[in-house]
Every structure is written in C-alpha cells, then in structure tokens.
Amino acid sequence: DQKKSLEGKTVLITAGPTYEAIDPVRFIGNHSSGKMGFSLAEEAAKRGAKVILISGPSSLKPKHENIDLHRITSAKEMLDKVFEYYNTIDIGIASAAVADYAPKVVASEKIKKNEDTFTIELIKNPDILKTMGEKKSHQFLVGFALETQNEEENAKGKLAKKNLDMIVLNSLRDEGAGFKNDTNKIKIFTKTEKIEFDLKSKENVAKDILDCIEAQYLK
Numbered sequence: 001d002q003k004k005s006l007e008g009k010t011v012l013i014t015a016g017p018t019y020e021a022i023d024p025v026r027f028i029g030n031h032s033s034g035k036m037g038f039s040l041a042e043e044a045a046k047r048g049a050k051v052i053l054i055s056g057p058s059s060l061k062p063k064h065e066n067i068d069l070h071r072i073t074s075a076k077e078m079l080d081k082v083f084e085y086y087n088t089i090d091i092g093i094a095s096a097a098v099a100d101y102a103p104k105v106v107a108s109e110k111i112k113k114n115e116d117t118f119t120i121e122l123i124k125n126p127d128i129l130k131t132m133g134e135k136k137s138h139q140f141l142v143g144f145a146l147e148t149q150n151e152e153e154n155a156k157g158k159l160a161k162k163n164l165d166m167i168v169l170n171s172l173r174d175e176g177a178g179f180k181n182d183t184n185k186i187k188i189f190t191k192t193e194k195i196e197f198d199l200k201s202k203e204n205v206a207k208d209i210l211d212c213i214e215a216q217y218l219k
C-alpha cells in the first residue's frame with residue numbers, strides 16, 4: 001500500500017499550454033500535452049494530497065478523486081484561477097507551458113484575408129510563477145525550466161529570480177525528453193543541491209519530483 005505522505009496538504013499544479021486568442025476562431029498556442037502536470041497531480045493525490053489542477057487545453061482527464069480540475073484557456077485566466085486558491089495551498093508546482101506573449105487586441109470578428117502581409121502586435125503575458133514567488137508566505141514553490149543554452153545557470157537564475165524553493169530542469173539534448181513525449185530526463189536544483197536523474201516515464205519523473213519536494217519541505 002502507498003504511504004500517505006502528503007495527507008492534509010493542498011498542492012496546486014499548473015499544467016498544459018495556454019491559448020491566446022487572435023480572433024473568435026484563432027489563437028497562439030504551443031504543443032504542450034499537459035502530461036507532466038497531470039502525472040504530478042495523480043502522484044500527489046495518491047500520496048494523500050488535495051490537488052488543485054489548473055490546466056490549459058489538454059485532452060487528458062484526471063483519474064484520482066482527490067484532483068479538483070479547473071480548465072482555463074489563456075495565461076490571464078490561469079493567473080486569476082491560481083490566485084483564487086493561492087492563500088490556501090501548501091505546495092505550488094508550475095508545470096504549465098504558459099505563452100510568453102498574447103495578441104494586444106483580440107478581434108471581435110473573424111479576421112478577413114485581405115492584405116498580402118498581416119502583423120499581430122503581441123504583449124507580454126503575466127509571469128504566473130514569478131507572481132506566486134512575489135506573494136509567497138508559507139508556500140513551497142517549484143518551477144520548471146526548459147533551456148537550450150547555459151541550461152544550469154539559467155535554471156539556477158530562475159530559482160532565485162522567481163523566489164522558488166526548487167526548479168526542475170528538462171533536458172532538451174536527450175532523446176525522449178521534452179514536453180510532447182511520454183518520457184522526460186530532469187535535473188533538480190534547490191538553493192544548495194543539484195540532483196540528476198535518468199530518462200524515465202513521466203509517471204516515474206513525477207515520483208522523483210514529489211520525493212524531492214517531500215525531502216525538502218516535510219523535513
């Protein structure tokens with residue numbers, strides 16, 4: 001039997017992509033499947049946590065009854081939903097692939113194909129995790145990083161800049177890692193430690209991440 005190591009804890013997890021509307025039928029998005037976040041939600045729920053899963057568009061469905069799923073579309077909606085719950089959570093894990101920019105204006109009617117070139121002005125989205133870090137009191141915060149260069153330095157930089165307790169670095173160099181696959185290869189950084197893991201299924205990566213959180217947070 002699974003030991004209920006997270007009994008009595010509330011864990012908030014962001015997952016999936018965000019879609020940023022251009023007009024009523026079009027959006028800017030990305031290929032995030034939501035698998036890493038949904039795997040983390042299942043594992044945290046199995047360990048006895050109450051899970052608040054806030055996900056952008058994903059075909060996945062939660063299985064465990066302790067998972068309270070909130071489906072949102074845009075980064076702005078994800079931010080608002082996170083802060084409905086932020087004061088009530090013990091642990092926050094940001095695994096969503098939030099769009100960095102959104103169209104400055106959303107056309108109210110479908111945009112017609114007239115000109116030969118077409119420009120969309122984009123405006124920076126709120127950084128949800130950074131905002132969580134700024135408002136942190138008792139919460140233990142975990143972020144993800146996906147880097148193509150100076151990956152370890154950039155990951156450690158984000159740990160500090162976003163006021164996190166832990167950051168999970170996804171390797172892009174390794175075959176099978178990354179956000180559309182069923183497998184992932186990670187390194188975890190805390191303020192003092194660096195832990196490297198082998199390539200494994202996202203279910204097993206979720207176990208490693210939660211073991212690490214428990215070792216840091218419940219100690």
Ligand code: C5P
Pocket residue numbers: 014075094095096097098099100125126127128129130142143144145146158
């Ligand atoms: O800064 P960068 O996008 O690389 O940081 C990645 C981390 O920040 C991830 O944990 C991601 O979920 C989170 N993030 C966020 N809101 C954004 C951008 C990133 O919560 N607008």
